[in-house]
Amino acid sequence: MERDQQRTVTIKIRVTGAEQAEWQAKAEAAGVPVSELVRRAMTRVKTWSPANAGIERERNRELAKIGNNLNQIARWANAYKSAADAIEIVSHLRSIEQMLESSFSYCPNAGGDGENGASSSSALSNRSEDDAH
Numbered sequence: 750m751e752r753d754q755q756r757t758v759t760i761k762i763r764v765t766g767a768e769q770a771e772w773q774a775k776a777e778a779a780g781v782p783v784s785e786l787v788r789r790a791m792t793r794v795k796t797w798s799p800a801n802a803g804i805e806r807e808r809n810r811e812l813a814k815i816g817n818n819l820n821q822i823a824r825w826a827n828a829y830k831s832a833a834d835a836i837e838i839v840s841h842l843r844s845i846e847q848m849l850e851s852s853f854s855y856c857p858n859a860g861g862d863g864e865n866g867a868s869s870s871s872a873l874s875n876r877s878e879d880d881a882h
Contacts, residue, residue: 815845 764772776786797805822841 811848815848818845 772783772786776783779786781789818841822838822845826835826838
């Protein structure tokens with residue numbers, strides 16, 4: 750906030766006594782007033798528009814399909830445990846990894862820092878590949 754800009758608007762909200770005590774304790778632990786704690790929290794909150802909600806629903810459907818595929822691969826792997834079969838499993842896992850990466854490529858909160866979940870699928874396929882050798 751710029752130095753010459755002062756906060757002149759007050760926002761009132763109703764909370765329970767327990768909520769107030771919790772917020773006050775958190776603010777004290779952070780060394781800031783409750784108002785600053787709330788401002789910081791609100792800057793981190795992501796809101797959803799109807800368009801974003803549709804994208805999230807579609808992504809959740811895709812992730813459910815991927816989970817179903819993983820379950821099928823796990824069942825198959827438990828039934829057929831030869832080395833040749835393991836190579837086929839790795840191939841399927843790589844396909845799933847690619848689907849996950851493309852799924853998270855449009856995630857509004859996903860950055861290049863590995864926090865979007867795709868890195869875990871990469872670790873999974875690498876682990877499976879090691880097991881195949």
